Amino acid sequence: MREIGAFEAKNTLESLLDLVQQGEEIVITRHGKPVARLVKEDAEGDRRARARRAADAIVILSREARLDGLPLKSLIEDGRP
Numbered sequence: 001m002r003e004i005g006a007f008e009a010k011n012t013l014e015s016l017l018d019l020v021q022q023g024e025e026i027v028i029t030r031h032g033k034p035v036a037r038l039v040k041e042d043a044e045g046d047r048r049a050r051a052r053r054a055a056d057a058i059v060i061l062s063r064e065a066r067l068d069g070l071p072l073k074s075l076i077e078d079g080r081p
Contacts, residue, residue, distance in 0.1 A: 001025045006035070 002024060009016060009028045016026050016038060026038040065072040 001027060003027045003029055003034070006030045 002019070004012075004016070004026060006028055009026075020026060020038045020040055023040055027034050028036040028038065062072060
């Protein structure tokens with residue numbers, strides 16, 4: 001991952017886009033603090049899709065989880081006042 005200042009990023013956008021297209025991630029900074037990240041579009045979309053599938057799997061598992069034959073949901077509800 002490469003960091004680059006906003007001024008330089010503005011002046012070298014075309015070459016930065018070439019690097020991103022090759023798979024490199026670029027962090028754009030302003031006064032030394034990160035403010036944006038350039039990533040290849042396909043890579044970001046794939047990460048979001050994987051995260052969504054993982055979250056869906058967690059939801060499904062939480063519905064089916066049991067402890068000594070008790071549904072997890074009832075245990076949670078029992079613990080609430």
